[in-house]
Amino acid sequence: MAGELKDNRGRGEAEWRWPSVHPEGRKFGLIALVAALAVLFGLDWEYLGWPMLALTVFVFAFFRDPERVVPQGEHLIVSPADGLVSLITQVPPPPELQGDDGSGRGLGTEPVTRISIFMSVFDVHINRAPVSGTLQRVVYIPGKFLNADLDKASEENERQHMLIERADGVPIGFTQIAGLVARRIIPFVKPGDLLAAGQRIGLIRFGSRVDVYLPAGTDSRVLLGQKVVAGETVLAETGKQGLIEGVSL
Template sequence: MSSQIVDNRGNGEAGWSWPAIHPEGRKYGLAVFGLSLVFAFLAWETLAWPLAFLSLGVLAFFRDPVRVTPQGEDNIVAPADGLVTLIEQVPPPAELVSDDGQGGEGLGEEPVTRVSIFMSVFDVHINRSPMAGTIKRVIYVPGKFLNADLDKASEENERQHILVERADGRRVGFTQIAGLVARRIVPFVKPGDTVAAGQRVGLIRFGSRVDVYLPRDTQPRVVLGQKMVAGETVIAEMSQQPLIEGVSQ
């Protein structure tokens, strides 16, 4: 489905289709399937069939479905599919705090609200920009591979920080964090790129987490345990601080 404008008045078209497979995953799926064919040729069916099913799982992991991003300059949308596991006030990461040395401002040192989205291996792992703007920083930090659901994963795991700035200077930072199984963070953007809200900016292989750092005058519109859809779920509105409550049922 090509990009199109749809609205809540019924304009536009919608229909189900098989999601595309991102090129990053095709080589892995085909490699596993090729190995299954080798074992099938050798009559080792006890290995051939599991590998054939595994190749389908690998392709499913790298699926890249079309998303419809709500339009609105103050919307901050979820950068990742998954479950909201943490919402807390924390200082921004050191890599996003200060001036970049070339006149580019960071998020500052005062605590901000961090929303952590945990992605299981069953979630789509394509990450998207939380808002429209210019990519100001893409900073990769090597580290450990702890369980991404742990709070300390934000400081100790392999991660990549991205800072997006709107035309009016408002900034949102987010961090892609590798987990127990995730072993590579793949960026699609670089500093200076202009992105739209919901645009694909990278992926993390095999289970991980994304932290979003909201502006100081902004509170999330999501609650713990809520399921996020990357590029579609509005997690906050710039300069809005509503109290949102949810019922687990």
């Protein structure tokens, strides 16, 4: 993934810019805009036209695609999603990510730390690769559309599992989960693609969740209730363990 190198010694440039709108969302924004203008100026229904125009702004904002500065480090696992850390728990990986299906070794059957990130309709919904490596597996599973904040959403909702194998052979699994409002998971990548950490890999429309399965012997570096940023927040460092505490103020 090409990009400008920045570091903690001041190299690189920083400037504020309006985030772009992802192409996947432009068609929805334009449809909403045409409908709003038709109602507002064509039918002269101001009481309906102005709310529709506000909805158009929301649609464009929902599909915003800001640039991110991705921390570089072969042992770092960055957040694949913007949102709230809603669950941190020890669970066995999903069956679809456990064994070797011919595409590469899986995560095994022993419990590992799972970090669940809930994305509200106000969060950026572009998902990013948590590590650099080869995308070995993509498994789509149709399902329900329960509230993505619920623990059982990991097993019952529409979801898509992905498995990335790093250059050192360590597999990292994560799952995109559709939510109560989300109705479609859209991938940007396919098995065999070589990914960079923080690279855009897909989106989930209108509220959802992403689960990340950390390798054995690795603890979370984020806390329950913490807000994380896709491609920037470091979720964990492989092989690092230890209790981290925080205080809600």
